[in-house]
Amino acid sequence: MTESSKIPQSSHFFLPKLREGGGTQEGIDVKPGAVGTWDRQSRAAFQHVASSLEVPSAGRDVKSVSSIPDMWARPLSMEMAIHNRRYPIRAQMIEQWQGMLAAIALAEVRGFPLKAMLVELEAEKEKGDAFARSLYELRPSTQNCLYELNGRHPWQDVYVFLWNGRSIGMSSPSTLVCPSEEGSWVGLPWWSGGRLRSPVSPVDHLNQDEKSQLRQWLEIVRQELNPMGQTVGKAVNEVTGLLGEFQNSLGNVSSQTLKRSADTRFFGVNIIQGPLRALNTPIQAIPQDSSVRVMPSVGKTPSQDLLLIPEAHQIMREWREPAQSIWIHGAINLAALKLEDVPRSGDVPRWGVKALREADVFLPELSFITQASAFPGGLMPKGMEFLTEFYEGKSITPLLPLNPLLMEYLTPEDLVSMVQIQRIDQASGLQVEFILDLRLSGIKGKDGVYRMAKTYPLKKENAIAEVPVLELWPNFRSDTWKEYYAFYYDPNLETFQVQFAKAQETHSFKGVGSFHYPNYSFPDNESNCQILQLTEFPSFIDCRGKNQQPIGLILLKTPKEVGTTTGIPWKVGVDFGTSFTNIYVKRSGIVERLSIESLHHKVTESSGEIRQTALYEYFIASSMELPLSTVLTTRGSKGETLPVLDGRIYIPRDSTTFKPNTDDWIRPNLKWSAESLNFNRLFLKHLILQITAQAVANSVKEIQWALSYPSAFSKTDRNKYVKNWRDLTLAVQETTGLTQTCPTLDNPTNYRTESLAIAQYFADFELPGRKSQFDLVNSTCIDIGGGTSDISIWEENRLVHQCSVQLAGKDLFSQFIQMNPGFLERMFKVKIDEWRKLQGFQFYVKLDVFMRRESVGWLQNRRDMVAEEPEFQGLMQLMTLGVAGLYYYVGLLLKALAAEGKYKTPEITPVFTGGNGSRLLNWLAEGGEFNRHCEANDLFSAMLSGASGFEDIDVETKLSPLPKDEVACGLVLDESHLKGLDKRDEDPLIAGEAFSINGELLDWNARMRLSGTIEDFEVPELTALKHFVDSYHRTLDLQRVEGIDPFKGYVVSEESDANAELWRTTARELKKSLLRLRGNADDIRVEPPFILGLKALLQVLGKRWADEWK
């Protein structure tokens, strides 16, 4: 001190002054020597000098000392800080030391990007690396080293630690680890402001488990330093002491038992030098339940969990939890999560889960419909009222801007309850905020609801003015029903596109053909359609923009659940007719026509006219009134056999717009044409599906089908028909779960002829409130259909005979109109250009459609006004002759049956007529309503008498009050007082006219038992037919029938050459028909020769009439 007083004021000291006492407290005796004299000093002299100097305390902000001119400066500085308690920035250096140890320990738990590499200086030096050589040469002293390297200098082999590939520290023989001074620990929570700190101070970054495990891990390091607890050197003592202090700073918690990483090369190398071994295995992350697992709705059992990957700061703020407490998956918590390891949305194969990042929960843009309540079949969140008159004065309906992945885990009801809409009025414009309170698994014992929100401006480019037609069918849920259909139609209104999850089949197509109007056909070539088959009712629709980009969801209301186990069974009778198909059902003893209710789930509020028409033309019609036209539409078909997609029941509009000839997607004639088998199956499959859906909607457990066929069906036809039904019902049973019982060929109760079914209807069906007005004590039932008339003759409720003849509406009416379509133009004011182009069956179908809608009103209002007009009168003559011929044939049957002894009552029978064709009788009656008092009734009675030879007792012809309902209804009437319904004996046709087969001549009353190959079928003479026509004209004369004129030029005469021209032409026409009756007998639809002759006669007379009015 005395020396110092002599020093000049302007001098600067090389070193600070000595401390008071010069360090004698620590046993150091540093005294200045003589100036200018070199003294020998011990190795510790510099250390002693350093310890004796008075150095002002460094502030907390000082993190390093940079005055040591040494390549090993940093580890030496750390060494001094650790081993010299008076080191000026010891506290800061120890913080850094602790920080690095903690980072190594928690590297796996937190997923730190920490690796290590071994640097062997000697080897590097050998390679000629000058820097390595310098380091090697300047290796620090081993004085404070904690270990030795088998005789080698411990400083020559060190591990360099890398963070994201960049060096951030090294191992140190004297301090275990040494963080580098400016290491970049980006992402390490306890590295902030460019400075490494203790993990628990000043900010506590560890949770209790981590602290507990770190404490135990440090204990292992301590053990490595002093495995036996022996007395060891000062350096080891110092370090173990500091480790102890570090342990103490973590608190005395033991919530989690330490497990160490199973990866022996976690840091990339095996750290094996001395006590550094303890660093080699960091703490093992212990898997925990995810805190961010989306909680699935009740009933949802997804195969994989969905993890929400939240915005770290957002969820930490929301839940008030540190990142390390929010568990993502397995051993990875939010703090350890590397975002690049998980996709934005989708599968994480490594984890066996799906992940969805918070940023991708909401879509980037909000698309909206500029109309209120645009999705009546959808669910909308709370707050929709804020969107009233919101955008340019219009209310809006938003598409929910949510990621569809959520829908795999949540029911639409649950999801929509989590969403709310807020309106935000800002100077920059109106905005909508969507808030989603997603229910996550959460942290043990805490509510896991996590709120996310996104605000959207309403952009013009995202405004959608119109919605497409979007429908689902059927609108119920059932455990067993697995056949749903979705329909999309956009008539090019720039709406939006859609995608359905799990679509089994998809038919996407442009509009097909044209829509016809009275004066114009409008091509539908700009519209876009989609029909999809799904196995379950979708919970949402994923809407897409022009480029298929997601633009939002429509959450669908979950439809009502129906069961099929508790309901009552249905018996369903199906009359699959040539022109119309009708269905009756018996449930709980009540027989009624099936009412087909709409089972559509209307998703969008599209324009009413577009929706309905789109459904009629491209999908399942929302309104189906029985009887249905037996017509199929194949619009959008791929030519396959998928019901609905490849063919559906078609409800024709009116005759003006129904063009079966030009519209090749319209398929009529499904019942008879062999070429239409696929279309026949498509029609029936849709029919079965439609009825099954009605049944399931009513919780029915089983359907018993009852089917009819015309007696005119050949054996092959009958087999095919019933097999078809069996196959189709089985297929429907498989996808709907509803038990379907289909009759077999030999089940007369549920598979019977149309003639029997109609007889049962007349005998047993009672209209509500009144008893049946028919009895079958002694009667004939005729079901006049489009193509066949089914006849059954009854005596004392016992079936005497049944047969089917192919003389029906087509032959009695339609063919004449086809020959002379001008009749329609003149009588019904219809433009007939289109009609003239129609061929054969196409014409009949169109006429059926027309007559169904027009005839009743015309008969009531116009018939009598034109009754005297020659053209109309001509048609009446033809129709009357045709029906009279049918009655004449029935008279012949009575005569033949009486001769066979099967019909015992010697009198003609009343006739009950039904079927769609029975309406034709109204044309023959004044006032347009047939009854017992009209002239035609007496005429027909006389025909029965004339043919049978029995007295004409003026029997009545009664029309069914429900034409075309009789067969379907009769099929479901079980209990009957009729006998012979289950008769299985062959009842061959009675010819009515003498004929020859393969050269064998048979009389008029012979049964037509055909077998083998028919090579020749002849009708030598039309004796019975001539008798009929004579008898017909005589009766007109005798009964002085005024309403029906005799045929002009017809001569009633017994002479053989009378009316020679007529009969020659008829015979020629008949020959054409007979030529068709050749081939295998089983495949031939046999017709009685009398009826064949009558049809030929009607054609000849019809042509004459048509020629007259051309």
Add this chain to the structure above:
Amino acid sequence: MGRRMEIKCVRKIASVSLTIMLLLGGSFSRETSNTAWAQPSTSPSVSISPSSSPSPTGTATPSSSQPDQKTASNEPTQGAFPAWGWFVLGGLGLWNVGLSVLFWQSIKESNQSNHETQQNLKRLEKIDVEVNQRVSRKFDELKGQLLSYKKTLEALQLQSQSKSSKSASYNLEPRTQPDNYGDNEPFVSRDYAYEPRSSNYAQPSPGMSNPWDSIVQNYNFSPQVLENYIIERVSESEESVVSRRDNSNAAVFLKAANNYSYWVFTGEDRNYWLTPKSDLKITPMGFDTLQALFECPEYQQGSRIQMIKPAKLTQNSFSGGWDLVEKGQVHFIR
């Protein structure tokens, strides 16, 4: 742009008109108040006239002479005059003298006041003349401005008309209920309670003879004008579509719809008239309804609707929807 200027002009005209009214009203009221205020100046002479027979000026007003005549007519009844009568007369004379003194005093004061009033009156008359001159000047000035604005407005209207080919005038009843609306049913319409947004729609031009002429004109040339007058936005109901499919002669029925295709208006005859919405895109399926509501010649793809005559509707009081009464007519133009 033109329309905005038009509105601006109308506003200025309205404000100028109001200013003129106020100024004129003010001058009138001031005149009126002057007159009213001037009356009291004459009132002193009137008020004193009944008892002012010994007028200081020696002049008696006709009104003041009448009571004297009445008094004179009573004199013959006095006859013999008793002593107490002289006493009473003397008393009355004294009383009269007192009163006369009193009245003279008040007349003197009144004359003084009258003089002041006269002076005030002169001053006010002077002010009045000045105000009238100022108002007149201001009036002339505003009249000039008004004429100027009127000319600008006419020019703008002409421009607007030339843009929309002919005329943008419209004289629909803005969402009012027609007289013939039936029964006591209240008219139910979401936007029924509408006040006309502007009153600048001209009356029908002399050439217009049909109640729907202005609807047609506006539909064809400036459909956006019509939007303010829509009574209801409608579409054909689904039931109607189904019913017409079954029977093409079935009636068309329309009802209010969020996804609408047609507009309903009231015409000058206070009937209801229907037009397609101006931006209706004609689709194969929508064409059916259009044909049911309007006589349409053959449609050519890509053409747009030109209104010839709107369809006439009647409100169905049971359902609140609309029934077609008479088909309208449209053409299609490219």
